[in-house]
Amino acid sequence: MGYDGQDFGTPPGLAADVPTAEVATTVSIASLRSDWLPLPYPTKQVGDLDGSWLLTPSSFTVTDLQGDTRGLNYRVTGLTVSPTAEQLAGAGAFVPDTVRDYLALPDDLPPVIAATAAEVTSGATTNYGQAVALQEFFRSGQFRYSLSAPVSGGYDGDNAQMIAAFLEAKEGYCVHFAASMAVMARTLGIPSRIAVGYAPGQTADGTSEGRPIFEVYTDQLHAWPELYFDGIGWLPFEPTPGLDITPPDYSLPDYAQAGASGSTSTNQSTSTATADPNTRPDEQQNAFGSLTPEQVLLGQVRGWATFAAVLGGIVAVGLAPWAVRRARRRSRIRRLGDDELPGTLAWTEFEDTLDDYRVQRSAGDTMFDLERRLRDDVDLPEEAIDRLRRQVEWEQYAPPGSAGEEVRERIRGDLVALISALEGRASAKERYRARLLPASLWRRRRAATPSGTLVP
Numbered sequence: 001m002g003y004d005g006q007d008f009g010t011p012p013g014l015a016a017d018v019p020t021a022e023v024a025t026t027v028s029i030a031s032l033r034s035d036w037l038p039l040p041y042p043t044k045q046v047g048d049l050d051g052s053w054l055l056t057p058s059s060f061t062v063t064d065l066q067g068d069t070r071g072l073n074y075r076v077t078g079l080t081v082s083p084t085a086e087q088l089a090g091a092g093a094f095v096p097d098t099v100r101d102y103l104a105l106p107d108d109l110p111p112v113i114a115a116t117a118a119e120v121t122s123g124a125t126t127n128y129g130q131a132v133a134l135q136e137f138f139r140s141g142q143f144r145y146s147l148s149a150p151v152s153g154g155y156d157g158d159n160a161q162m163i164a165a166f167l168e169a170k171e172g173y174c175v176h177f178a179a180s181m182a183v184m185a186r187t188l189g190i191p192s193r194i195a196v197g198y199a200p201g202q203t204a205d206g207t208s209e210g211r212p213i214f215e216v217y218t219d220q221l222h223a224w225p226e227l228y229f230d231g232i233g234w235l236p237f238e239p240t241p242g243l244d245i246t247p248p249d250y251s252l253p254d255y256a257q258a259g260a261s262g263s264t265s266t267n268q269s270t271s272t273a274t275a276d277p278n279t280r281p282d283e284q285q286n287a288f289g290s291l292t293p294e295q296v297l298l299g300q301v302r303g304w305a306t307f308a309a310v311l312g313g314i315v316a317v318g319l320a321p322w323a324v325r326r327a328r329r330r331s332r333i334r335r336l337g338d339d340e341l342p343g344t345l346a347w348t349e350f351e352d353t354l355d356d357y358r359v360q361r362s363a364g365d366t367m368f369d370l371e372r373r374l375r376d377d378v379d380l381p382e383e384a385i386d387r388l389r390r391q392v393e394w395e396q397y398a399p400p401g402s403a404g405e406e407v408r409e410r411i412r413g414d415l416v417a418l419i420s421a422l423e424g425r426a427s428a429k430e431r432y433r434a435r436l437l438p439a440s441l442w443r444r445r446r447a448a449t450p451s452g453t454l455v456p
């Protein structure tokens with residue numbers, strides 16, 4: 001059942017004295033098919049969520065083990081983070097080890113990018129002041145929003161050279177602005193990342209019981225940079241002009257200069273948008289032949305998202321192992337609903353996940369030995385391991401297909417809890433290694449039996 005009512009914990013870097021407010025949202029998805037659950041950042045709780053889900057603690061992202069979000073209806077409690085100008089100015093330049101990867105830059109970064117960042121922020125004395133200056137640089141009127149200019153100008157790629165070309169041409173769409181600000185921030189020593197999501201717009205489409213209703217469509221796909229500040233955590237900025245999107249209050253020059261306290265006008269994770277399809281200029285609607293602007297933007301965002309991942313230190317050396325391992329896990333999760341031995345199948349997936357995370361154990365361990373070893377050495381849910389082991393032992397003597405629906409759902413929940421716990425205890429490096437280089441694909445499969453016998 002995923003994370004129904006479970007608290008996600010404290011967002012990375014957020015200190016207790018930073019003002020926050022809870023915001024409740026009900027989400028209904030009609031036709032979006034995504035591996036990622038649409039959520040505001042940071043999320044506090046998710047309720048009424050069906051299916052099997054994995055939470056990545058470092059990024060507060062939730063992924064679907066079955067790869068389909070269509071038809072979901074769920075409740076979200078998110079946090080609006082509202083740091084004061086004094087807190088932002090006092091954040092300092094300290095970068096914890098957990099986010100140091102978000103300072104990575106390619107070796108062939110064109111010098112003009114760092115030089116421009118230094119020139120634009122020359123009057124700022126803090127990381128926060130530099131971030132505000134960068135956003136103001138892009139929104140000051142020098143740059144223009146355009147879907148067609150990068151294509152016709154030949155700089156619609158996903159590498160650092162394209163950022164240099166964009167800074168010269170000064171025309172592009174959201175991912176150009178987001179990537180440029182993120183990379184320029186890194187040259188200044190500010191950790192950054194690119195977020196991709198959807199926006200409900202500035203005005204509600206209606207109300208229900210006094211609460212605003214926003215309808216979100218594919219053409220509202222958007223990208224924006226998030227910058228990290230010590231003691232506050234990740235904060236979104238909005239450098240893209242021309243989309244009628246109001247930047248967060250804390251990112252505005254008047255807020256920084258006046259030192260007055262304020263709050264973000266929206267939660268940027270769910271309140272940024274591309275242009276309204278009914279009001280786009282003709283050049284945006286006709287520049288791509290038979291492709292709609294929405295289709296083009298989707299493809300372009302994916303390319304820039306890949307570039308952002310490389311900048312974050314995630315270098316995928318061959319995605320084939322990841323794809324095979326992901327498909328195998330999804331298949332097993334689906335088969336838990338009708339497999340004759342669901343507990344055995346779940347235990348097999350659990351052991352493969354242990355292999356992926358390089359959890360050391362003896363080949364001669366029985367299932368009970370393994371449970372005891374994990375209980376002593378690894379912080380995993382003891383009740384989930386115990387129930388799953390007992391289920392496998394029971395299946396050795398039970399008639400085939402005798403597990404009921406309630407039992408199968410419990411098995412699914414225990415498996416998801418164990419996988420989530422393994423991900424949660426791992427470092428970012430260990431998670432990337434487990435996903436991109438899953439050891440279970442190269443090791444002999446372990447038979448899920450009480451004796452722990454190995455089979456080829």
